[in-house]
Amino acid sequence: MGFIERLRYIVGWRVLKSLQTDIVLDALEQALWARGKPNGVIHHSDRGSQYLSIRYTERLAEAGFQASVGSVGDSYDNALAETINGLYKAEVIHKHGPWKGLDEVERATLTWVDWFNHRRILSSIGDIPPSEYEDLYYQQGESAVA
Numbered sequence: 522m523g524f525i526e527r528l529r530y531i532v533g534w535r536v537l538k539s540l541q542t543d544i545v546l547d548a549l550e551q552a553l554w555a556r557g558k559p560n561g562v563i564h565h566s567d568r569g570s571q572y573l574s575i576r577y578t579e580r581l582a583e584a585g586f587q588a589s590v591g592s593v594g595d596s597y598d599n600a601l602a603e604t605i606n607g608l609y610k611a612e613v614i615h616k617h618g619p620w621k622g623l624d625e626v627e628r629a630t631l632t633w634v635d636w637f638n639h640r641r642i643l644s645s646i647g648d649i650p651p652s653e654y655e656d657l658y659y660q661q662g663e664s665a666v667a
Contacts, residue, residue, distance in 0.1 A: 530651040542574040562586045
């Protein structure tokens with residue numbers, strides 16, 4: 522599973538059976554399609570081989586993103602992503618498995634991402650869903666909400 526998010530709103534995701542470069546490239550392409558190429562993006566990730574691959578790092582640079590990869594043994598750059606992955610695994614994969622196939626996992630993931638973005642209440646952003654927080658962010662200006 523790969524997620525790309527902004528302001529706690531998941532904008533790109535992909536489900537594959539293995540952790541190859543395509544999983545993160547597909548999630549990135551989905552996010553770029555949904556949001557275009559925003560300015561000043563810093564892409565945080567761990568040191569997984571799919572994030573450090575030549576194809577992925579070249580695509581990030583082409584999109585104008587600055588890569589930020591944590592050092593070995595720390596989780597500072599990747600803490601939020603790991604939190605989302607942990608929630609997803611607990612609330613979807615482990616809770617509703619075993620799964621009959623990848624299509625079933627993709628449908629469940631799509632449903633969960635929609636719920637997470639539009640209905641899940643997050644205390645870290647004022648007890649509102651990510652979609653409301655994002656709307657406020659853009660209405661009030663980046664410095665007022667962030």
